[in-house]
Amino acid sequence: MSFIEIIISLIFIMIITSIILTFQFLNDKLNKIKLVSEISDIKKSLLIFNQIYNFMPGDYPYAKKTLSSNYNGNGDNIIDDNYESLFVFEHMQKSNLLGKQNFHYKYSSYAKINYNMLGSIYSKCGYQIFTDSKLNNINYNLREKSYYIRIANDKKKGNLTIPCANNYIAKYIDAKLDDAKPLEGNFLADDKYAIGLSKKDKCICEEKENIVNYCIFNYNENCIMQLKIF
16 A cells, blocks of 8 residues: 555545544534423423422322322322332323323333333433432532422432433533522532542532532533422
């Protein structure tokens, strides 16, 4: 092979590599946009359910009669973790707010028979709905009961406690849905559940003058996220 042929081959390889990287970038960008839309759609459907039935799914006490559901909630305005949280998506499905015409997610959980988790098709994240937040950061002021969409991965026992998205994705979602600040607003982020984390393993970091932000210098997938519904 001549020197000219080698140069041409290298140029060809560089062009193909550039096309592949560009395609990957655009695909990642599109998936982030779709992920934001997916989360927004879930929130919208939850609010519509509440407007129609005056209860949140899972907590709805007349679901057996009205929706032909297998489960009733107790109607105390709390989606109890590991109990009513298992009924949320079943109630939504029975109310036709969770179907092929609205959602295209796969059920993905150890407790999937109870529909307690939806798996995103645009990321490794899943969704779970409950009232009592499980975020473990001491800086959160979560004393008031609120409804949350938890965005994390499945620990194979029905609860979402494994980080599912890197800092760049978490900050992107936060910026689109809220204020891009992990400890403030309606979109909150947290580190993974572990003791003795090194700084590079964290989702959120303290910066100059104690300004808290996403640790965007670290591209590890290490954010647990929660969106407050109301």
